[in-house]
Amino acid sequence: MTATRLSAAQRRELILQAAGRAFSRGGYAGTSTDVVAHEAGVSQPYVVRMFGTKADLFQEVFDRAACALLTAFAEELADPAVAASPEVWERLGAVYNDLVEDRDVLVVLLQGFSAAAGHPQIAAAARTFVSSLFTLVVERTGCTPQRAREFIANGMLLNALLAMNATGHADGDPALAALAACALGQDCEFDAGTGSPSR
DSSP: OOOOOOOHHHHHHHHHHHHHHHHHHHTTTTOOHHHHHHHHTSOHHHHHHHHOSHHHHHHHHHHHHHHHHHHHHHHHTSSHHHHTSTTHHHHHHHHHHHHTTSHHHHHHHHHHHHHTTTOHHHHHHHHHHHHHHHHHHHHHHOOOHHHHHHHHHHHHHHHHHHHTTTGGGOTTOHHHHHHHHHHTTOOOEEETTTTEEEO
């Protein structure tokens, strides 16, 4: 039986998917091109030959995750009636929740923001993503810049809470439970005196 030979495009896709998993687990600093190659089942020189430096590879992985989010939001906002509706923020939240069921997307974005502090190339990619997201939200919904900032800031908080699995560990921490509920769009007040959330 003859094994199917992958095309260059298929191998590229295979490596990008493997890199997403590897960077999600180990972060930018903790993931080498050797690790990515092992994850993809190819040689390390092949990864370098196809993508160049580790920073170049990570940028492609980050850009894919960013593009997935931007595309999902753009598709939801394509109908002007939806974009102008009072429920638009809840609808975008639902789109986001569906997207980050792929944990690699969520974590790669967070890893990119973290790595941006020490890597100008990655910082540039992160700035482009945030700028594009802000522009998309303002242009499509017609909201104020302040409302777009609130939406994006809450998304960043939600990213962090999901990454640390806050909802899975909130039972013994009323403050964390209240914060997670608020970030998820649930009405919640927190009484610091009693340490109890009330919804």
